[in-house]
Amino acid sequence: MPLEASARIVSELTSRGYNAEREAVTQLSSADDPHAALERVMEAVSDDTLVVRTEHVQAALAATGSDANSTAGGREPSPGHDADDPSVSTGTSAPNPAATDGATPVETGGSSDAGRSANPDLRSLEIIGDMTGESTGTGEYSDFVSVFRDRLERLGSKLRGRINHRPATAIQNMPGGGEVGMVGLVNDIRSTASGHWLVELEDATGTFPWLVMKDREYADLVGELLCDEVLAMEGTLADDSGIAFVDSMYFPDIPRTHEPSTADRHVQAALISDVHVGSQEFMHDAWNRFTDWLHTKQAQHVEYLLIAGDMVEGVGIYPNQDEELDIIDIYEQYEVFNEYLKQVPGDIEIVMIPGNHDAVRLAEPQPGFNEDLRTIMSAHDPRIVSNPSTVTLEGVSVLMYHGVSLDEVIAELPEEKASYEEPHKAMYQLLKKRHVAPQFGGHTRLAPEEQDYLIMEDVPDIFHTGHVHKLGFGKYHNVLAINSGCWQSQTDFQKSVNIDPDAGYAPIVDLDTLDVTVQKFS
The missing domain is CATH 2.40.50.140 (Nucleic acid-binding proteins)
Structure with a gap:
């Protein structure tokens, strides 16, 4: 597929207010006369169309007898990739979204190579505990009294x-x-x-x-x-x-008799966090390999992508951070993140929460992003909710929490109980306490509210965190705890505090069995 033709098509579609599936752009650029084919598609789509899809192109080309000459499914495999057996250990470099002659990367749809089910009747996604827009805390003494009374009453009842x-x-x-x-x-x-x-x-x-x-x-x-x-x-x-x-x-604890819920069909969720777009150490090649993999048959059952915070590197988070930034404007960081998000197949449901590097308040609970940032991060219409929130996927409840309190748990508890090398064990402690950030007044900033949004009122089936840039997973009383690593190689600051990150990994969870497979793209 000629890159220049694709870039021109994407640029033209963008100027007219459309997004497009990757397969649609492939077929348009492969037509005998791409410009004429694009015009026929524009004439054929309805006025309320927002995304130009493969079927729009196929219908327009078929009406004129044109042949798109595209690969099976309308999508070319990445150079060096075997579409039937992609390498997830090393992968191959995919084009950087920023390196397309200034054109906006196409917002991709589902890949027919993957054979992913897009039947909405088979899917269910429910958000619980999103406190975005519900914050009432003013910092008054009465707010602190309220949140601790609520904590004592609700956890005490257990x-x-x-x-x-x-x-x-x-x-x-x-x-x-x-x-x-x-x-x-x-x-x-x-x-x-x-x-x-x-x-x-x-x-x-x-x-x-x-x-x-x-x-x-x-x-x-x-x-x-x-x-x-x-x-x-x-x-x-x-x-x-x-x-x-x-x-x-x-302790309030998870009952030892807890039996987790599972999905009624074989469906998977990819759990990632700490992308850190804007950092000089953001691993864009690994990200490109990950999104390429999502278009393959090996990823055909991945229908959900959960991102547990720190989409971007942010500004002013730690001393001398400006020296490690590739993008110094916070809004531009989110714009570039959105371009990378467009590489994810459009038929994957995306849920994301903020983290401590994101442009939200530092105090937890953190409401979801404001409208300006939501507008920027619009690729595939993701669900953007507060930190923490619970998302229920086909009956499987996933508690998403960015994980700042893990630093405090690891610092306060004995090494055999909690460590950076085994972050899931620190998560076990939070499950035992039924609270994602129990200690007030330490390094974890907590916002007083009328109620304590950080309580684990109900037992989750999966507990997903990030923040510490380490990969670890295990089960505590049948609750699957996963810390999903990061997409940022070691920074100078991390070297100074002896953090060796686990970068470029994507834990994939079978929602029907709660088994975990880790795919490596670094």
């Missing part, structure tokens, strides 16, 4: 049935020596001179101290605690009722 719960003030007035239980927020954790642990719980009535003896079997659980998480404790009151000795400890 714990009160396990113990004989009493409020803090009631415990203070009970006689010594009795059995007692309490549900509260972890207000403080400190060690004693004897090596025991003192954990102070707080509820709506006050605080009460609990002593965890160092020789008890659950003493190591203290190392997993974060301030402000919701916890239940049972134990025995001291004789003076001033403290309780802990006999058992409970």
Whole structure:
């Protein structure tokens, strides 16, 4: 397919307000007279058409007896690619969207090579917990009270049935020596001179101290605690009722009996994050190989693409970031990201949430992008929702969270419980606490709202995060946890903080079995 002819066709379609499927452009550029063929298509399409599709071109050419001379399915394989058996280990370089003689890359449709089902009756996609447009926080003291009361009430309700719960003030007035239980927020954790642990719980009535003896079997659980998480404790009151000795400890947790939902047919979702367009280290060749692969038979069952934040590199995120930027204007970064997004087959449903590099507020929960950015990122009409949000794909619930709190979990907990090398284990801790960012006042910026949007009210089937640029996945109580790596090679800043990223990977999840296959494009 002549690149110049394709570029001219795309430019002409764009100037007239149309997007087009890649196959449609291929057939137009391969016609005996591309310009005449384009004019026939323009005359044939209806007034409300937004995307010129392959069937429009085929109908127009058939009406005049023209032959497009295109490859099977109307799409040429990339040079060096075997359409039946594409290489995902190394792949081949595809053209950079920015290198098409100034023309806008075509917004592609579904590839007939892939044989992907585009039957809307087979698909279902529902968004839950999107708080975009719902933010009410003003930063007043009452907002902080509201969000913590909501957290305690909702997560506490999952714990009160396990113990004989009493409020803090009631415990203070009970006689010594009795059995007692309490549900509260972890207000403080400190060690004693004897090596025991003192954990102070707080509820709506006050605080009460609990002593965890160092020789008890659950003493190591203290190392997993974060301030402000919701916890239940049972134990025995001291004789003076001033403290309780802990006999058992409970987290909101995922029930061990949890059975995940699965799709009724064989369908897959690609889970990615941290694209970082605009960075000098953005791996555009790997991205091109990924989107090329999505057009092949090997990817025929990939019908959903979930992007967990950091679409662009952003501006002013870390010291001297400007020295590592390939694109210094934030809006231009999103415009270029949208051009790369156009390479994804148009029959794949796309859902995306923001991250800490994106042009939204840093405090979580992060509402979805504003209208200006939504207009820029319009390729394939993606669902743009808040961080976090839950998307349900054919009955399978996927909790999408960018993952800034993972830094704090990894910093606070013992290495065997949470590390950058195994980011999914840090995710297990968040599942155990049923909250994506439990600790307030640390490195994770949290916005007070009337309700706590960061609670895991319902158990997800899949928990998808990014942020730490490391690939890891596993199951915790039958919940599949995936941190999906990144599309940015190591930056100078990452070298300075000893981060070695896992870049150019795309975890592919079978929604009918929740099995994971990792495709490598770097």
